[in-house]
Amino acid sequence: MFKRRALLAVPALAPLAAPALAQAEWPNKPVRVLIGFAAGGIMDGLTRLACDQLSRRLGQAFVVEARSGAGGSIGAEALARSAADGYTISTVAMNTAIINKMVMPSVPFDVWKDFSFITSMWDLPNALVVPAQHVPARNAADFVTWARARPNGIAFGSPGIGTTVHLMGTYFCNQTGIDGQHVPFRGGAPLVTAMLTNDVQMALDNLGTYTGMIEQGSIRPLAIAMAERWPTLPDVPTMAEAGFPNFDRSPWHFWAGPAGMPAEIVDRISREVRDIFQDPALQQRAIQIGARLRSSTPAELEARLRSEEPIWQEMVRISGASAG
Numbered sequence: 001m002f003k004r005r006a007l008l009a010v011p012a013l014a015p016l017a018a019p020a021l022a023q024a025e026w027p028n029k030p031v032r033v034l035i036g037f038a039a040g041g042i043m044d045g046l047t048r049l050a051c052d053q054l055s056r057r058l059g060q061a062f063v064v065e066a067r068s069g070a071g072g073s074i075g076a077e078a079l080a081r082s083a084a085d086g087y088t089i090s091t092v093a094m095n096t097a098i099i100n101k102m103v104m105p106s107v108p109f110d111v112w113k114d115f116s117f118i119t120s121m122w123d124l125p126n127a128l129v130v131p132a133q134h135v136p137a138r139n140a141a142d143f144v145t146w147a148r149a150r151p152n153g154i155a156f157g158s159p160g161i162g163t164t165v166h167l168m169g170t171y172f173c174n175q176t177g178i179d180g181q182h183v184p185f186r187g188g189a190p191l192v193t194a195m196l197t198n199d200v201q202m203a204l205d206n207l208g209t210y211t212g213m214i215e216q217g218s219i220r221p222l223a224i225a226m227a228e229r230w231p232t233l234p235d236v237p238t239m240a241e242a243g244f245p246n247f248d249r250s251p252w253h254f255w256a257g258p259a260g261m262p263a264e265i266v267d268r269i270s271r272e273v274r275d276i277f278q279d280p281a282l283q284q285r286a287i288q289i290g291a292r293l294r295s296s297t298p299a300e301l302e303a304r305l306r307s308e309e310p311i312w313q314e315m316v317r318i319s320g321a322s323a324g
Contacts, residue, residue, distance in 0.1 A: 026086050026265050027060040034090035036075025039066040042208055043253060045289055046122055047091045053276045054269075071162065072096030073107050080114035084258040086265035091121065094252045095164050098309045102316045103162035116261035117301045119254065119270040122291040126168060126225040126250040127207040128239065132218055134198040140223045140242035144176045147201070153179025157191040157200035160184050162321045164251045167312065168204040168225065170319040172247065182319075195219065206251065207233075208290025225250050231287050249311065252294070254301050270298055 033051055037043050044064065051062035067075035072093045082088035097111040109115075128140055137143035147154045156173065158166035161184050173180030183200050185191040188209045194200045196218060204225060213219040214233075223242040224230050239247035255273070257266065274295040276282065286293045296304070 026262075026268070027058055029087065030061040030063050031086070032082075032088045033062050033064050034067050034075045034079055034088065035064060036067060036069075036072030036090070036093065036096055038068045039064075042124065042206075042290055043091055043093070046253070046286060046291055049282070049285065049289075050121065050273065050276065053282070054272060057272060057276070070104075071100050071160070073100050073104070073109070076100075076111075077108045079256065079258060080109040082258045084116070084260035084262075086257065086261055089118065089255055089257045089269065091253050092256050094254070094305070094308070095162075095312075097254075097256075098305060099162060099164070099167070099312050099316065102313060103321050111305070114259050115256040116259055116266055117254070117256055117298045117305075118266050119273045119298065120294050120296040120301050120304065121253045121255055121273070122286060122293050123226065123252040124250055124291050125207045125230050126164065126204050127210070127230075127236070128172070128202070128204050128222045128225065128242075129195070129207075129210050129214075129219050130202050130222060131195045131198060132220040133196075135201055135220070137222065138220070140237075140239070140244060143202070143222055144178060147178045147180070148176075150179075153181060154201040155181045155183050155199065156202040156204075157183045157185055157194055158203065158205070159188045159191055160186070162316070164249070164312075165203060165205045166321060167315040167319050168247070168249060169202065170321075171315050172204055172244070174318050175246075176244070192219075204247075206290070211290065223247075226292075249308075254296075254305075266298055270295070 033047060035043050035047050047064050051064055054062045067078045073096060075090060076092055076096050079088065079090040101107045130137065130143060137146045156169040158169060166182060170182060185194065191203060192209060195203065207230060210219045214221055221233060221236045223237055223239045225239050225247050227248045229236065229238055277293045277295045283293050
């Protein structure tokens with residue numbers, strides 16, 4: 001009787017074991033890693049750096065696929081509509097996740113409903129930069145004094161309305177009493193050109209965009225918008241050190257999957273990334289690209305997004321940013 005009952009119990013247990021077995025075997029085919037911006041940029045380079053390491057560790061290809069457009073929203077929508085089986089994840093920009101919906105009400109995804117949070121990935125330092133030939137100030141306080149004294153104020157640039165560069169520039173002018181006119185451009189390259197020709201006098205922009213010109217001396221960094229100094233520019237103070245607290249805000253990226261992604265796979269990827277990012281050589285490569293590696297647990301990632309949402313909401317309110 002005992003043997004008969006045991007045999008009868010086996011078929012009932014088998015369906016429950018199958019999904020767990022499938023998840024335990026993950027990955028058994030290539031994993032797509034979407035990015036919401038064009039190939040060849042810093043997000044693409046850093047994503048490939050992480051994917052190469054994961055491919056070596058897990059024995060399956062992690063294939064990067066660009067889905068650019070609408071400030072990253074096209075890629076985020078593609079992620080939200082993907083199967084939640086662990087074979088599609090995405091590098092998502094913080095501003096795509098929480099700022100885009102404030103500026104563009106028609107964004108076709110909801111970060112809180114449509115994503116499975118996996119891990120933070122890296123921070124990108126913003127810096128207060130000025131054209132060395134046209135702005136005499138050599139520190140942030142002197143720049144504020146110089147800018148306030150200009151009869152018609154200054155122009156500050158950004159690579160687009162609603163970007164962190166736009167919001168930070170507006171906030172800086174608002175908090176320091178500078179009469180600043182925002183000038184949006186179609187990306188970072190034309191903004192750099194405008195700075196060199198003195199069409200704009202300031203940007204609180206991604207440091208990596210200006211590295212070559214800083215080395216040449218045509219662009220002068222006055223302060224770093226992070227909590228710590230940047231390793232390749234040890235003599236440049238943070239905004240707080242320069243006398244401007246509450247400016248330790250820079251863009252950052254994270255990994256997410258579609259809502260409903262198996263928790264075992266989410267945790268596996270998060271653990272693998274956290275382990276990979278402990279490598280000092282990899283950390284140094286990221287710094288050379290222009291980023292600081294910063295992994296996290298899924299819960300830590302969600303908490304960080306929720307804590308920053310009201311901060312950027314206030315910056316959007318101050319800027320009046322709207323894309324319709």
